[in-house]
Amino acid sequence: MPPVLIRMTTVPLSLQKLITAQLPYMRSKGFEPVMVSAAGPESEAVVREQESPLIEIGMTRKITPMQDLRALWQFYKLCKKHKPAIVHSHTPKAGIIGMLGAKLAGVPVRLHTVAGLPLMETQGKTRLLLEAVEKLTYACATKVYPNSTVLKDFILKCNFCGPDKVKVIGNGSSNGIDTSFFSREQLNESKLQELKASLGIGPDDFVFIFIGRLVKDKGIQELVQAFVRLQQQHLHVKLLLVGPFEQDLDPISDETLQEIKQNSRILSVGFQNDVRPYLAISQALAFPSYREGFPNVPMQAGCFGLPAIVTDINGCNEIIRHGENGLIVPPKLTDALQAAMERFLTDKTSFAQMQAQARQLIVERYEQTHFWELLLQEYQASLSLVNS
Secondary structure (H helix, E strand, O other), X not given: OOOEEEEEOOOHHHHHHOOOOHHHHHHHOOOEEEEEEOOOOOHHHHHHHHOOOEEEOOOOOOOOHHHHHHHHHXXXXXXXXXXXXXXXXXXXXXXXHHHHHHHHOOOOEEEEEEOOOHHHHOOHHHHHHHHHHHHHHHHHOOEEEEOOHHHHHHHHHOOOOOHHHEOOOOOOOOOOEOOOOOOHHHOOHHHHHHHHHHHOOOOOOEEXXXXXXXXXXXXXXXXXXXXXXXXXXXOOEEEEEEOOEOOOOOOOOHHHHHHHHHOOOEEEOOOOOOOHHHHHOOOEEEEOOOOOOOOHHHHHHHHOOOOEEXXXXXXXXXXXXXXXXXXXXXXXXXXXXXXXXHHHHHOHHHHHHHHHHHHXXXXXXXXXXXXXXXXXXXXXXXXXXXXX
């Protein structure tokens, strides 16, 4: 019987987006992948795309102690039934449920990927609680994979666990990137022109694109403020927002919300399952997030030759090299963000140089199949230790 590999995230969207196409690869290498998450609208699609069964348990993304205990019990029983060789969790809630449940059930290999820590933007008692949860998660894991070097340093600085347990795979990331899929050659040019026309994007417009949840800690308020100032001086600039609002979890201000809805040069298209056409009709990425693990979006944008403006936070400041394939600005500073956007518009020579290097720097460092091979080696090494 092939060894059972459980990949676990809090919601099915994360299984779909964070580890895209990874499980069919692991199946081809001799594993029996099983997915675990809460129920969600993406459940059917992720089963089809990952070619693996999905078992739903009652996890939430909020702090819900009673529901969390029920989810822990569900997962413990699941492990006893399926007897996985490896449980590999991803996202904070799935991490604590997965690692604690797997340890209690006697699962030999317990791996947790860290891709951003909400506690970085939290204070007071909530921060202390989240730190305690991280420490317990890492204590139950046999290996912890921060998906960036800076995140690894943060984990060690906070003493969440010892250095022998922590490792960054390759150059970082949770899944690498399929550089052939994220390519203009995959798209129909006439369809792209239709999309531009439908959005009212003219041939001379310069489009800044943001992809992600439209929430406060993604820097949306600063981005909208910077853009509003910028558009007063530049008549052909537009801001394209690709992603859902999440006003219940991390709301943006009513003022920012109204500006997005009323400003004719801010184009908000909601969540899109395929972001490639939107990258293809844009000129630059603006990604002023407060915290990340190792974000996919700057890599995706780079594959389309888009220089990126990112904040000086882990992940972002590893993907982007300042002045080579984009610009790095401090988080939460509207003036600095506006100045970087202005530079893209006015310093055409510098922008063209960054544009020319954007795709090459991603292909060289983050090709997906190479990441999968390295992860497979981690699985095999962990199992050999258990069996030795």
